[in-house]
Amino acid sequence: MKRQDFHRKLTERWPETGLDEDCENGLVVPVEAIHDIMQLLRDDPETECDYLDFITAVDHPPEHMHVVYSLYSLGKQHRIQLKVIVDRDAPTAPTVSHLWTNAEWNERETYDLYGVVFPGLKDPRRLLMPEDWEGHPMRKDYLHANLASKPD
Amino acid sequence: MLTTDTDTRDIRTEEFELNMGPQHPSTHGVLRMILKMDGEKVMHCDPIIGYLHRSIEKLAESRTFTQVIPVTDRLDYCTSMTSNYVYVLAVEALGDISPPPRAEYIRVIMSELNRIASHLLWYGTFCLEIGATTPFLYAFRDREKVLDLFEMTCGARLLYNYLRVGGVSRDLPSNFMQEMIGFLDYWEPMIAEYEDLLDKNPIFYNRAQGVGVLTPETARRYAVSGPSLRASGVNYDVRRAEPYSVYADLKFDVPLGQSGDVFDRYRMRMDEMRQAAHILRQCAENIPAGKFLDLHNWRFTLPKGEVYKHIESPRGDIGCYLVSDGGDKPWRCKFRTPSYVHIQLFQELIRDVLIPDIMAIAASFDIVLPETDR
Numbered sequence: 001m002k003r004q005d006f007h008r009k010l011t012e013r014w015p016e017t018g019l020d021e022d023c024e025n026g027l028v029v030p031v032e033a034i035h036d037i038m039q040l041l042r043d044d045p046e047t048e049c050d051y052l053d054f055i056t057a058v059d060h061p062p063e064h065m066h067v068v069y070s071l072y073s074l075g076k077q078h079r080i081q082l083k084v085i086v087d088r089d090a091p092t093a094p095t096v097s098h099l100w101t102n103a104e105w106n107e108r109e110t111y112d113l114y115g116v117v118f119p120g121l122k123d124p125r126r127l128l129m130p131e132d133w134e135g136h137p138m139r140k141d142y143l144h145a146n147l148a149s150k151p152d
Numbered sequence: 153m154l155t156t157d158t159d160t161r162d163i164r165t166e167e168f169e170l171n172m173g174p175q176h177p178s179t180h181g182v183l184r185m186i187l188k189m190d191g192e193k194v195m196h197c198d199p200i201i202g203y204l205h206r207s208i209e210k211l212a213e214s215r216t217f218t219q220v221i222p223v224t225d226r227l228d229y230c231t232s233m234t235s236n237y238v239y240v241l242a243v244e245a246l247g248d249i250s251p252p253p254r255a256e257y258i259r260v261i262m263s264e265l266n267r268i269a270s271h272l273l274w275y276g277t278f279c280l281e282i283g284a285t286t287p288f289l290y291a292f293r294d295r296e297k298v299l300d301l302f303e304m305t306c307g308a309r310l311l312y313n314y315l316r317v318g319g320v321s322r323d324l325p326s327n328f329m330q331e332m333i334g335f336l337d338y339w340e341p342m343i344a345e346y347e348d349l350l351d352k353n354p355i356f357y358n359r360a361q362g363v364g365v366l367t368p369e370t371a372r373r374y375a376v377s378g379p380s381l382r383a384s385g386v387n388y389d390v391r392r393a394e395p396y397s398v399y400a401d402l403k404f405d406v407p408l409g410q411s412g413d414v415f416d417r418y419r420m421r422m423d424e425m426r427q428a429a430h431i432l433r434q435c436a437e438n439i440p441a442g443k444f445l446d447l448h449n450w451r452f453t454l455p456k457g458e459v460y461k462h463i464e465s466p467r468g469d470i471g472c473y474l475v476s477d478g479g480d481k482p483w484r485c486k487f488r489t490p491s492y493v494h495i496q497l498f499q500e501l502i503r504d505v506l507i508p509d510i511m512a513i514a515a516s517f518d519i520v521l522p523e524t525d526r
Binding site: 056081105126137 | 201202205207209210372373374375386388393394456457458459460462469471473475483484486488492493496500525526
């Protein structure tokens with residue numbers, strides 16, 4: 001399946017689904033529907049996307065943050081990238097960890113580095129940074145004493 | 153398996169926690185596992201990562217596209233060429249740059265040589281972890297010869313910084329092909345020697361067969377990749393599924409396993425080494441003359457956009473998700489690494505096993521921690 005086919009399929013139920021201008025293989029989907037969309041893509045015999053490559057976030061200050069999901073189908077050998085746009089001040093996206101178990105660590109990492117909260121995630125601890133770390137280091141406005149420029 | 157005879161059933165037992173690592177010789181870096189034990193039996197394993205987190209993705213955001221290449225070397229010290237490769241591939245896809253044909257062949261030669269070096273390192277350490285010391289010496293004796301080939305190509309033995317956007321940093325030395333064929337002629341019969349040490353060894357058999365069985369269903373749920381996935385019988389190799397570079401023109405088999413246990417994962421890597429040698433011989437025959445680099449401006453900008461590129465590393469499917477805002481530095485550079493997935497799998501696979509099995513299972517997935525933590 002090509003991106004247009006995925007787009008056609010998703011717009012039947014979620015008409016606000018749009019093509020991603022930046023990524024030639026991407027779709028932009030509404031954040032509140034991401035769980036249902038992923039479930040449909042996984043279980044529908046036409047799409048059969050059974051392989052979740054990764055979940056990550058991209059910071060776009062001042063307003064938005066993107067959460068990106070990359071899906072692949074081992075049987076059909078096609079790939080699609082989904083993107084949801086969340087509010088940068090309170091980034092939230094529903095968890096998909098009951099669909100793919102590897103989403104668990106991916107979501108923990110995305111929370112750890114970007115502060116995106118995934119309600120429903122069983123184990124929302126930090127993954128890479130120490131548990132008592134303050135802030136989310138991959139955000140563009142993250143400040144830390146070690147990152148500040150030193151006087152000459 | 154643990155036998156429960158009636159005499160011990162009356163003794164009161166309780167679960168206790170055992171901390172394994174982060175400083176442990178079998179973890180290839182620093183991995184900590186919190187084990188819930190019931191006597192000798194492991195009931196639950198909680199892998200903790202992050203001890204080697206060097207924030208490579210954050211570092212990448214403050215460097216130009218070319219300056220990121222040596223940083224990607226540090227992703228995985230056993231296969232720096234493939235980490236170089238996947239990043240360079242992503243940059244080239246965004247910038248619509250295509251390397252000259254000779255460079256494509258050099259890249260494939262380097263990735264396959266690196267696959268051999270990495271699998272040899274895996275073979276040596278895997279045997280060490282299940283208690284066999286001799287194979288380690290065999291493996292490292294031959295791995296040195298691969299590293300010599302790298303050294304004569306780019307001057308480095310582990311962290312190569314060899315690939316460039318638009319090609320490779322320098323041409324192969326004039327005697328390289330001769331040396332490589334010489335190495336292959338010597339080394340190919342050696343694979344049988346490695347196998348002889350393990351294949352018919354009843355001690356190894358008992359340690360490996362039926363241990364750590366990974367079903368295709370679980371493998372999908374965790375997005376396992378590489379030889380570990382193919383050992384479970386799932387036919388997925390990026391070189392076949394989405395061929396990059398010149399892999400579409402090369403003939404090679406993708407070995408498949410059946411049972412998905414430690415033994416099958418070991419078999420996969422042995423067969424893959426043979427295929428790698430086969431690919432290398434074809435490359436030596438077909439490599440064209442010509443330029444090895446097409447781009448001579450190291451500071452360039454890429455158009456706004458994003459791309460995901462992935463290749464088959466010795467450990468599995470390594471990917472690079474690159475976002476550019478139109479400047480000369482990556483806006484976001486995410487690496488999807490195979491070991492990250494495989495370590496996560498331990499929480500499901502390391503259950504109802506004995507402590508020595510943990511080592512066998514963990515080692516059979518060929519985990520490397522710097523790649524996991526990035």
